[in-house]
Amino acid sequence: MTTTVLPAAAAELGEGPRTARLAREAIASGLATTLLGALGLVLGVVAIFGPTRHLRIDWLLPLAGVRFDVDPLGGLFIAVTGAVAVAVGIYTVGYAQREHWARFPMVVLPLFVAGMLLVPAAGSVPTFLLAWELMAAASLVLVLSEHNRGAVRFAGVFYAVMTQLGFVMILLALVLLSAAAGGDAFTTIAAHADDMSAGTRTAVFVLTVLGFGSKAGLLPLHAWLPKAHPEAPSPVSALMSAAMVNMGIYGIIRIDLQILGPGPQWWGLTLMILGAVSAVFGVLQATVATDLKRLLAYSTTENMGLVTLALGTASLLSASGAPDVAAIAMTAALLHVLAHAAFKTLAFLAAGSVLAATGLRDLDKLGGLARRMPVTTVMFGIGALGASGLPMGAGFVSEWILFQSLIHSPPDGNTLLALAMPLSVGAVALTTGLGIASMVKAFGVGFLARPRSVAAEDARESPMSMLTGMGLAAAACAVFAFWPALVAPALRGVLDALPEVGGDTAGVQLATFLRLPGIDGSLSPALLAVALAAGVLLAFAASRWGARHRPAPVEVPLWACGAETLSPRMQYTATSFAEPLQRVFDNVLRPDTDVEVTHFAESQYLVEKVTFTTRLADPVEQRLYTPVVGAVIALAQTVRRAHNGSVHLYLLYGAIGLLVVLLVAQ
Amino acid sequence: MTWIGKIRRVGRIVEPAPAAPEPTVAPPTGVRGSLQLRHVDAGSCNGCELELAGAFSPVYDAEQYGARLIASPRHADGLIVTGVVTHNMHEPLLNTLAAVPEPRVVIAVGDCACNRGVFATAYGVVGSVADVIDVDVQVPGCPPTPDQIVTALRSVTGK
Incomplete structure (x- = not known):
């Protein structure tokens, strides 16, 4: 897109060898990413079910050595990252060629994946920090791959500062921990966690929540996310949004829930508030965003907010003596991490397809892609359905479990719980409702109706490798939507390793029927889908049967309110679709609206032109x-x-x- | 007293309807219930619009005889056209007519719609409605009274 070479110039430069070299490099880079991802997926799954595996390489890092301990919790996050990388790697083969990637991002992409795979595998503080920094630096380089655009450079600087600030906080927290425990291995720290002073524990909690929270895109340190994710190349956005933000969640679970947990009640409450505020704020910004990738980035803040809310609920409930419901909230958090990884990978890859085909991210200029890019449209639809948390979408089951855990808090007269839980239900409900609005907007305005620009009109479907990458992510979405029981053993394995948040209780039974032992509630996603499909078929058949006596249909021009033809300008735009919501949430969004009326010089009663501008910044x-x-x-x-x-x-x-x-x- | 009870007790309190006029056209086939009409102002002075509003007001209440004004020609059984057909509204009138499913009825309301009225020699005029499209019912008058409009509508709805 940025390095489009004019055909004549390309011929002079020697199109043939150049394209062949690009293809070779793209295949090598994509293949390396995919293989690394597959390796991570296998290792992660093995780690979830097997005993903790250790690996020490003393010579690699002076003084401390490198130490890997892969346990079930780390295994889950390694597996998620690996799975995302598999889809992204295949997609990159086509994307890098179509977008004429330089050699540098192609080399760094597998490195980035490697960094992300090493973070959850790290067994000691120095190793963790090393892997974290590898991940952060690699992602920064990738964000800057199109550095000849000013917006990218600005986003890069913003991201660099924020990620390093987060790193400093994590560094301080982990140094405090190892100093208090007298050792740098996580196992040593966990063994001495109970002996630490309350002050140390509180300081570590605050620092880690801030540091890891900024990586997970939680408020108020989310600002890098809607800048860096849209400006990065789309496969990188997918990796960052579906896999890298998970590392923030992993850090919170590892340090605050597992090693230091169970913490006091206010820890859980803090996480819940942070999560709820992030979820509501993220989804509000997503509903008014007109940039497709910015919308998806804010949706990441929203979903990580929901996960953090679930983590906070688990922590609070377990501190309040209700481990069985805590385990259900923890299951919701882990399942939502998995589901979010699936649908956000898919959504970002589909958005990348659109970007590669049209060069556009602005929803107000897109439209009409359903006919021109049918497969991409279906793929984005699956992703959007998952993100909106509706039945048959990937995010539905986890959000339903989260709701159940919030509604079924123990009725023991605990004022804190009685206040926090209903408020959280409200926050999650608002988030889900607005999430549907934002995804309807992204899909309806971006892909349906008529193209609003020449670029959208000339869109072509993506090559096979990009479609395959999206197809893999779509298959994962289908698993979480219809058959989440497939990941049940993995979740069970991880929960068993987390007794601090009720992991030793029965937890959620994920099978054909999803049951919640200890509380009333069951759900069958597969049967629900069958019932919905049957209902749709029945309605279709009934309408066909009712229409059997009607006269044959006649083709007439579309109704354009008496005008000659419908023009794309008559359509809903993303801005107009979000306008009512923007009006309702005026005080939160603070739009900067400006109406300028120019009169004719001859008479102030005649209007020459009216200019309306509205700007929405992150308040x-x-x-x-x-x-x-x-x-x-x-x-x-x-x-x-x-x-x-x-x-x-x-x-x-x-x-x-x-x-x-x-x-x-x- | 519930509102349903009140409705039942009070019953219908409208004036008795005058005798139904002679049907001018058969109601469009397929219309079993009310006749749905889309109004097009082809270049009216808004006199006919006022009377049309009166005809559908609670006083004259054309709806009790099975005629309704609706917003979309896609849902309509016919058109009510007021005013002389101007150059600007010529094309939209044809487009609107094309959007009404057949069989359909066209009712021209007012002198201008029937025979150009006072705008007969005006420069912006294409012609009367009948010059442009097929008209089934004509309601003369400048403007016609609501009673005349209601009578014309009843002659189509047959109620």
Whole structure:
């Protein structure tokens, strides 16, 4: 898209060898990613069911050595990352060729996957930090692959600062932990977790929630996500949105729920509030977003919010003495991580197909893709259905389980629970409802109706490899929608490793019928789908039967309110679709609307033209980030006075520094 | 007293309907219930619109004789056209007629719609409605009274 070579110029450069080289590189890069992903998937599944596996490589990292302990919890996240990478790798083969990727992102893509696979495998603090930084740096490089665009550079800088800030917090937290435990292995830390002082535990909790929360895209540190995800190439967006954000969730589960857990009640409550606010805010921004990939990025914030809400519920319930319901909330969280990975991979890959075919992300300029890119449209539809949390969608079962765990909190008169649970039900309900609106908008405006631009009109279907990658993700979506029992043994294995949040109780029985032992509630996604399909068939048959006596249909032009033909300008746009919601949530979204009326010079009663502009920025970013960035810049300006460019002065600084070190060392 | 009870006790309190007029056209086939009509203003001075509004008001209540005004020609059994056909509304009138499923009925309301009326020699005029499309019922008058309009509608609905 950015490096489109004009046909004449391409011929001069030698189209043949160039294309062949590009194809070779794309296949190599995609294949490496896929193989790494497949390896991760297999290792992860083995780890979930087998005993914890250890690997030590002492020479790799000075002083500390590298240490991997793959247990069921880590295995689950390795498997998810691997599965996402398999689909993305196959997709990249076609995408990289179509988008003329440079060699650099092709090399870094498998590295990024490797970094993400190593994070959950890490068994000690230095290894974890090393893998985390590999993941963060690789993703940053990938975000910057189209660095000749200004928006990409800005997003890259924003992402770099935020991810490094998050890293500093995680670093502090983990250093505090290992100092308090007297060892850097997670097993050592877990063994000494109960001996730590309350202050240490609280500090670690706050730091990890902030650090991991920023990676998971939770408020208020979510701002990098809607910037970096849209600007990154689409396979990278899919990896970041479906796999990398999970690492934040993994960190919270590992440190705050498993190693330090069960924490006091306010830990769970904090997570619930963070999750609920992120979910509602994320979905609100998604409903008003007109950029397809930005919409999906905000949807990631929403879904990670739901997962965090479920984690908080599990933590709070287990601290309040209701481990059986806590286990159900934990199942909801883990299942939603899996389902989100499936449908968000699919949605981002489909959005990438659209971007590659049209060069557009703006929903207001898309439309009419259903006829031009039928397979991509169906794929995005499956992803959108999953994201909207409706039956037959991938996200339905996990959200249903989350609802059940919130509704069935123990009736023991605990005021905190009595307040927190119904409020959370409201937040989740609002999130789900608005989520449907945002996905209807993305699908309806983006893919149906008539094309709103020449680029959308000229769209062509994607090559086979891209469709195959999407097909794999769609198959995963179907599993979570119709037969989540397939992943039941894996969830059971992970829950068994998490006794801190009720993992030793019965948990959720995922089979043909999904049952929740201890509380009333059952559901059968497969039978529900069969019933829905039967209902649709019945309605179709009835309408055909009712129409048997009607006269033959006549073809007439479309009704355009008396005008000659329907034009794309008469259609709903993404902006107009979201306008009522924007009006309702005016106080949260704070749209910057401007109406400018120009009159004719001759008479102020005659209007020459009316200009209407509306801008929607992220209000949290504007309110919170702008002052902080301003303060940092002011501070930097103050410090700059010491840097006046004189070498003599710098030598003096060096001498003073040395003196101070010598004095302190003594 | 519930509102359903009240409705039952009070019963119908409308004036008795005058005798039904002679049917002018057979109701479009397939119309078993009410006749659904889409109104098109082809270039009216809005006098006929006022009377049309009166005809469908509670006082004259054309709906009790099975005639309704609706928004979409796709749902309509016919058109009510008011005013002389102007150049600007010529094309939209044809498009609207094409959007009404057949069989359909066209009712021209007012002198302008029937025979150009006072705009006969005006520069922006294509012609009367009958010059442009087939008209089934004509309601003369400048403007016609609501009674005349209701009578014309009853002659189509047969009620």
